[in-house]
Amino acid sequence: MEMLEMRGIVKRYNRFTLGPLDFNVPKGAVVGLVGENGAGKTTLIKAALGLITLDEGKVLFEGAPLEDDEAGIKERLGVVFEGSSFPEELKIPEIGRLMGAAYRSWDREAFAKYREQFGLPEDKKVKELSKGMRMKLSIAVALSHRAQFLLLDEATSGLDPVMREELLDILLDFMQDENHSVLLSSHITSDLERIADYIAFLKDGELVFFENKDDLIYSHGIVRVGRRELEQIDKEFLVSVRENAYECECLIRNARQFAGKYPQLAVDRASVEDIVLFYVRGERR
Amino acid sequence: MKALIWKDLYCMRGFLKQVVATEAILLGIGVTLNNPAMIAFALLFLSLSLIQASMSVDEKNRWERYALTMPFSRRDMVASKYVLLTAIAVVMGILLMLLNMVLAAVRGEDLTATAAAYLAVAAVYLMIYEVSLPFLYKLGVERGRYVMMGIMVAPVFCVALIAKCLPPEASQRAAELAGAYIWPLLGAAVAAAAVGMYVSYRVSLAIYRKKEF
Numbered sequence: 001m002e003m004l005e006m007r008g009i010v011k012r013y014n015r016f017t018l019g020p021l022d023f024n025v026p027k028g029a030v031v032g033l034v035g036e037n038g039a040g041k042t043t044l045i046k047a048a049l050g051l052i053t054l055d056e057g058k059v060l061f062e063g064a065p066l067e068d069d070e071a072g073i074k075e076r077l078g079v080v081f082e083g084s085s086f087p088e089e090l091k092i093p094e095i096g097r098l099m100g101a102a103y104r105s106w107d108r109e110a111f112a113k114y115r116e117q118f119g120l121p122e123d124k125k126v127k128e129l130s131k132g133m134r135m136k137l138s139i140a141v142a143l144s145h146r147a148q149f150l151l152l153d154e155a156t157s158g159l160d161p162v163m164r165e166e167l168l169d170i171l172l173d174f175m176q177d178e179n180h181s182v183l184l185s186s187h188i189t190s191d192l193e194r195i196a197d198y199i200a201f202l203k204d205g206e207l208v209f210f211e212n213k214d215d216l217i218y219s220h221g222i223v224r225v226g227r228r229e230l231e232q233i234d235k236e237f238l239v240s241v242r243e244n245a246y247e248c249e250c251l252i253r254n255a256r257q258f259a260g261k262y263p264q265l266a267v268d269r270a271s272v273e274d275i276v277l278f279y280v281r282g283e284r285r
Numbered sequence: 286m287k288a289l290i291w292k293d294l295y296c297m298r299g300f301l302k303q304v305v306a307t308e309a310i311l312l313g314i315g316v317t318l319n320n321p322a323m324i325a326f327a328l329l330f331l332s333l334s335l336i337q338a339s340m341s342v343d344e345k346n347r348w349e350r351y352a353l354t355m356p357f358s359r360r361d362m363v364a365s366k367y368v369l370l371t372a373i374a375v376v377m378g379i380l381l382m383l384l385n386m387v388l389a390a391v392r393g394e395d396l397t398a399t400a401a402a403y404l405a406v407a408a409v410y411l412m413i414y415e416v417s418l419p420f421l422y423k424l425g426v427e428r429g430r431y432v433m434m435g436i437m438v439a440p441v442f443c444v445a446l447i448a449k450c451l452p453p454e455a456s457q458r459a460a461e462l463a464g465a466y467i468w469p470l471l472g473a474a475v476a477a478a479a480v481g482m483y484v485s486y487r488v489s490l491a492i493y494r495k496k497e498f
Contacts, residue, residue: 071356085351101288
């Protein structure tokens, strides 16, 4: 069962088009969404949430379109955007009261627990909080109404390493329930590498790949060769090549088969960041 | 929707303090100049502008983008502003009537003329907002504000122009007729404001449904 299903979605702007693409977030999975600035990550999340009107395609939550039960579906969503969206004049307890009036499933105790855990001061207004603190507040709210599906758009980017680590632990804890799902867009690929089950990569509005993270990492590798050796490599293995004055760095697919076919060439492990950088900057083969 | 109204009230506390302070100053000036109508009109104007202020706060904080991920529909978002506008208008109407009664008792004057004037101005202000709100939704608060100023100035300009064009006896006759039929005219104005509220809400909702965040 898919928590989120986007089928054949297309959103056209004057100078940018997202899609056509299919995109799913399975139940019980964390999907990491990566891509350059302007690749369409936020547009995709907005499309999922119905904040923009699609030109084509449809969006389903657990098999039902948002219009079928808008309040019920949104009750189960926890959303964090980059930067806070809370009114700046409000104090944190007031935000708690506001959310209590908005969500049927609002858990005051959970909010108090997260408020304490994140060190969110009771007496300060939102405008007096740092960027990191605002982000923590958004996350505390998202986690305090018993959401089943968290959508986090660049949620970790304003946080210090300690808080990022803490947030990832919280997300892992959230994922203990197999009915929960997370869609997390981030520039920080190491965060995604740590918690994501699937990695989706967007480039210029197109979904370049959507793969199981472990399959992605283990099927790819990096090989360093000279130009002559490069010519001899079977093109089927080559994904992307980056050349410098001395050598060619190649991102290859089917790393195990490649190692069997070219035992004389050393295949290094590719991280998610390496793979993304090769797709963005390398010369596609 | 209750939460959305709560949010607006929380956000407007600061602005509300400013309104009260301004009114206190105007009250002093009004009493000194023996012109209580001035307070009444300013009170109405400032109070109704709370709606515009709340929309400005929403825009600044990108609140709507977030609120639409909460269990609110676009209809809730628009309806909450109209409920608030109506509530402010009703509360201000009651306050003005109370003020009128106090001033009339102190000054020993007839209530009717000033009460009618207050109601008429309240209905006009309300109608100005009813026309303006769809523009604020369509253009955003910053650009919509200019349209709103035009909407406020236009009726005054038209009335002044008509008064200038008409011969003095016709203007006087019109004033006499208005005086004679003041309550039916007021009833019509209030009814027009109520119908206008519904039409304005439907137009705003249609605009808001197409809006992207």
